[in-house]
Amino acid sequence: MTTSTPSDGVTPRYPDSRDILEKLRFLPDEGQIWLGEQRMLLMQLQTMAAFRHEIIHTLGLKRAKSFFLRLGYHSGLKDAELARAVRGQEMSVEDGFLTGPQLHSLRGLVKVIPLALEIDPGRGHFYGEFEWQDSYEVAIIEQLESALDEPVCWMQLGYACAYSSQFLGQEIQYREVECRGRGDARCRIIGKPAHEWEDHATFAEHFREDPLIDELYELQSRIAYLEDDIARHKGDEHYRPIGQSPAFLGALDLIDRAARSEVPILLLGETGSGKEIMAHRAHQQSDRAEGPFVAVNCAAIPPDLIESELFGVEKGAYTGAVQSRAGRFERAHGGTLFLDELAELSPRAQAALLRALQEKQIERVGGQQSYAIDVRIVAATHGDLMERVQDGRFRADLFYRLNAYPVMIPPLRERRDDIRLLAEHFLARFECHYHVKTLGFSDQAMAMLRVHPWPGNIRELQNLIERGVILAGDGNSINEQALFGQQPLPARGQVLGPGGQLTSALDETGGEATTRLAALCQSILDGGISLDALEEALLEQAYREAGSNVSAAARRLGMSRAALDYRLKKRGML
Numbered sequence: 195m196t197t198s199t200p201s202d203g204v205t206p207r208y209p210d211s212r213d214i215l216e217k218l219r220f221l222p223d224e225g226q227i228w229l230g231e232q233r234m235l236l237m238q239l240q241t242m243a244a245f246r247h248e249i250i251h252t253l254g255l256k257r258a259k260s261f262f263l264r265l266g267y268h269s270g271l272k273d274a275e276l277a278r279a280v281r282g283q284e285m286s287v288e289d290g291f292l293t294g295p296q297l298h299s300l301r302g303l304v305k306v307i308p309l310a311l312e313i314d315p316g317r318g319h320f321y322g323e324f325e326w327q328d329s330y331e332v333a334i335i336e337q338l339e340s341a342l343d344e345p346v347c348w349m350q351l352g353y354a355c356a357y358s359s360q361f362l363g364q365e366i367q368y369r370e371v372e373c374r375g376r377g378d379a380r381c382r383i384i385g386k387p388a389h390e391w392e393d394h395a396t397f398a399e400h401f402r403e404d405p406l407i408d409e410l411y412e413l414q415s416r417i418a419y420l421e422d423d424i425a426r427h428k429g430d431e432h433y434r435p436i437g438q439s440p441a442f443l444g445a446l447d448l449i450d451r452a453a454r455s456e457v458p459i460l461l462l463g464e465t466g467s468g469k470e471i472m473a474h475r476a477h478q479q480s481d482r483a484e485g486p487f488v489a490v491n492c493a494a495i496p497p498d499l500i501e502s503e504l505f506g507v508e509k510g511a512y513t514g515a516v517q518s519r520a521g522r523f524e525r526a527h528g529g530t531l532f533l534d535e536l537a538e539l540s541p542r543a544q545a546a547l548l549r550a551l552q553e554k555q556i557e558r559v560g561g562q563q564s565y566a567i568d569v570r571i572v573a574a575t576h577g578d579l580m581e582r583v584q585d586g587r588f589r590a591d592l593f594y595r596l597n598a599y600p601v602m603i604p605p606l607r608e609r610r611d612d613i614r615l616l617a618e619h620f621l622a623r624f625e626c627h628y629h630v631k632t633l634g635f636s637d638q639a640m641a642m643l644r645v646h647p648w649p650g651n652i653r654e655l656q657n658l659i660e661r662g663v664i665l666a667g668d669g670n671s672i673n674e675q676a677l678f679g680q681q682p683l684p685a686r687g688q689v690l691g692p693g694g695q696l697t698s699a700l701d702e703t704g705g706e707a708t709t710r711l712a713a714l715c716q717s718i719l720d721g722g723i724s725l726d727a728l729e730e731a732l733l734e735q736a737y738r739e740a741g742s743n744v745s746a747a748a749r750r751l752g753m754s755r756a757a758l759d760y761r762l763k764k765r766g767m768l
């Protein structure tokens with residue numbers, strides 16, 4: 195074992211830890227602690243000791259070691275993200291790098307003394323040497339286990355490997371060359387690019403030795419790939435209903451009960467709530483499952499073309515009809531016809547549809563011949579169809595025929611328990627589609643997904659997650675910014691003061707903001723701008739910058755969507 199010391203003899207020094215401490219938020223009233231976007235736990239050393247003891251006895255020493263190396267590894271990946279976010283732009287690479295050891299100390303795991311640190315990203319050179327004082331893993335050993343004949347600071351070592359590799363973008367490995375846990379005078383680690391260690395391949399095995407985790411990940415991604423593959427052949431994956439909430443299961447149950455009958459089903463629900471998926475479910479659960487499923491979005495077809503789309507056209511029926519072709523009804527023969535946005539049908543199309551349903555036969559536009567059709571109708575609307583019937587825009591006789599079995603599809607905000615499930619589903623799908631493997635959602639991103647009002651329902655969720663996967667990319671967490679395009683840290687809560695005691699976040703960070711605000715107010719007063727004009731300008735700008743998205747604008751203004759909606763409408767801006 196060789197020991198190198200820094201050539202210039204200067205010990206690296208930590209940058210001021212204040213910027214990191216400010217990322218630590220205690221929300222005692224809500225039972226939460228946050229570090230950046232990650233929710234943290236404050237747990238007893240004794241608990242960790244009992245856990246480690248049990249893992250060693252369950253898995254054996256060798257696998258337990260790998261297990262804890264990986265546990266630390268995961269933590270290191272997350273901290274490297276935080277380090278780059280907080281300090282990546284503003285500090286030298288060495289100072290930014292020292293965030294990791296600082297975070298390790300902040301967490302109370304160990305006191306890290308940097309002995310040597312050489313980073314040259316251009317040449318891919320790295321050499322790091324650190325002493326660990328008061329390692330919690332040594333403390334655990336002293337309590338529970340008899341002395342081992344090898345180093346014991348596993349989790350910390352895994353952390354160092356992951357943190358350095360992720361931070362520097364090249365594989366770095368560490369060895370604990372001395373450890374108090376095996377009777378040495380101190381704990382000391384050395385880190386170098388993996389290929390500079392002779393046994394680097396063997397060591398890397400620790401991070402994938404336990405077949406369970408990697409194999410599960412591997413299987414998961416293979417399943418997602420296969421599902422996608424199968425879906426391409428069968429077109430089914432997009433139609434798989436997903437959810438466990440009572441509201442969703444209730445609707446699904448109603449669909450399944452009606453599926454085998456021939457009764458027309460009318461699906462009611464907001465845009466994007468998954469009505470087509472439910473229509474397809476009715477088709478699949480019916481005796482017509484082997485037949486075709488044909489979907490028509492009535493709102494997407496120009497009114498003067500809807501009849502020829504639905505019923506087909508005979509050659510020469512009108513200029514341009516140079517060839518006869520079948521309509522959607524004929525193509526759905528023996529299967530199910532899904533009429534989405536039913537309320538948008540023109541009066542003529544309504545009349546033709548009613549005739550087709552009554553006589554079970556259709557005539558193509560411009561044709562003489564009747565075609566018998568055997569089609570099960572599932573219709574859907576997001577508007578209030580009854581209202582349209584009352585003011586004469588929708589035929590009552592057609593409405594009552596189609597409204598035989600109405601099913602209400604709940605909006606996403608009424609099935610919040612399904613959000614995680616749906617989010618994971620779309621995540622797997624888009625990871626497979628874009629060939630990336632993210633670290634999943636940050637805790638805060640998931641929390642925001644759960645509270646978002648979802649005016650666009652599942653379609654909106656799907657779009658956000660696609661965006662999140664693209665923005666996060668390989669090996670990163672999908673954070674709130676990637677999903678919603680902004681990154682507000684909760685302004686409430688408490689932070690650690692310089693002395694380590696809890697103080698109000700506003701007291702700590704509000705000083706500068708207060709000064710800025712005062713300056714802004716002064717210039718507004720000097721400019722003779724009225725409060726009313728100021729409010730209007732502020733609302734207008736927030737609304738415009740949010741791309742006319744009221745929810746997003748409301749988040750920026752720190753107000754509820756309803757409150758902003760009210761103000762915009764009051765001013766005639768919406």
Ligand SMILES: [Zn+2]
Pocket residue numbers: 326329332345346347370372373374375380381382
């Ligand atoms: Zn040690």
